[in-house]
Amino acid sequence: MLAASGLGIIRGERAVFAGLDLFVAPGEAVVLRGPNGAGKSTLLRLLAGLLAPTAGRVTWDGAAIDDDREGHGRRLRYAGHGDALKFALTVFDNLAFWARFERTPAAAVEAALDRLGLGALADLPAGVLSAGQKRRLGLARLALAPRALWLLDEPTVSLDAASVEKLSGLIWDHRAAGGMVVVATHDGLNLPAARTFTLEKAA
Ligand SMILES: Nc1ncnc2c1ncn2[C@@H]1O[C@H](COP(=O)(O)OP(=O)(O)OP(=O)(O)O)[C@@H](O)[C@H]1O
Numbered sequence: 715m716l717a718a719s720g721l722g723i724i725r726g727e728r729a730v731f732a733g734l735d736l737f738v739a740p741g742e743a744v745v746l747r748g749p750n751g752a753g754k755s756t757l758l759r760l761l762a763g764l765l766a767p768t769a770g771r772v773t774w775d776g777a778a779i780d781d782d783r784e785g786h787g788r789r790l791r792y793a794g795h796g797d798a799l800k801f802a803l804t805v806f807d808n809l810a811f812w813a814r815f816e817r818t819p820a821a822a823v824e825a826a827l828d829r830l831g832l833g834a835l836a837d838l839p840a841g842v843l844s845a846g847q848k849r850r851l852g853l854a855r856l857a858l859a860p861r862a863l864w865l866l867d868e869p870t871v872s873l874d875a876a877s878v879e880k881l882s883g884l885i886w887d888h889r890a891a892g893g894m895v896v897v898a899t900h901d902g903l904n905l906p907a908a909r910t911f912t913l914e915k916a917a
Pocket residue numbers: 725726727730748749750751752753754755756757
């Protein structure tokens with residue numbers, strides 16, 4: 715169980731939000747909504763342990779994530795606005811890098827590329843991909859190996875309808891295996907029985 719309690723954060727001397735409580739159980743999807751600047755990306759970074767809250771805390775199974783940041787990092791996948799690609803490397807080698815980094819068997823690379831419909835592009839330099847193809851390659855990391863928690867920031871940007879379907883399917887399989895997902899998205903994804911968590915714009 716991922717829990718945030720009494721969470722507050724000040725950025726640039728302004729309170730983005732305060733007193734925020736959020737719980738995510740295995741198999742659950744939480745969709746973050748709210749206007750631009752409401753703090754969706756900020757919340758995802760707090761849940762990932764990439765930012766420290768000004769008040770409150772984030773826990774995993776009751777233990778503060780601050781007590782074991784490395785362990786928390788190993789249980790999650792965070793996909794932010796960037797695709798985290800090396801343009802000079804091929805599509806295959808981009809994902810193979812992450813597989814090596816995570817000590818995931820190389821066989822997982824091909825399967826993950828196929829899952830995102832990138833198999834035929836494996837030998838191309840990532841730099842020549844279209845915006846949507848680059849986004850799919852960034853998201854292919856999700857399919858490399860299971861992680862309990864996915865934190866996704868606007869993952870559907872640049873994706874066509876077929877790719878949004880692929881991502882929806884990936885998230886469904888992740889949840890069916892007990893995985894959790896918190897996703898900031900303005901539209902598109904098909905997430906059955908997802909909970910919506912709305913952030914209001916700070917005054
Ligand atoms: N490094 C920073 N320094 C100061 N203020 C920041 C910083 N990063 C974010 N903010 C502010 O925090 C607030 C929340 O930003 P955040 O990116 O979390 O919003 P968001 O809900 O994800 O917005 P969007 O829908 O536009 O992606 C904004 O007012 C933003 O200007």
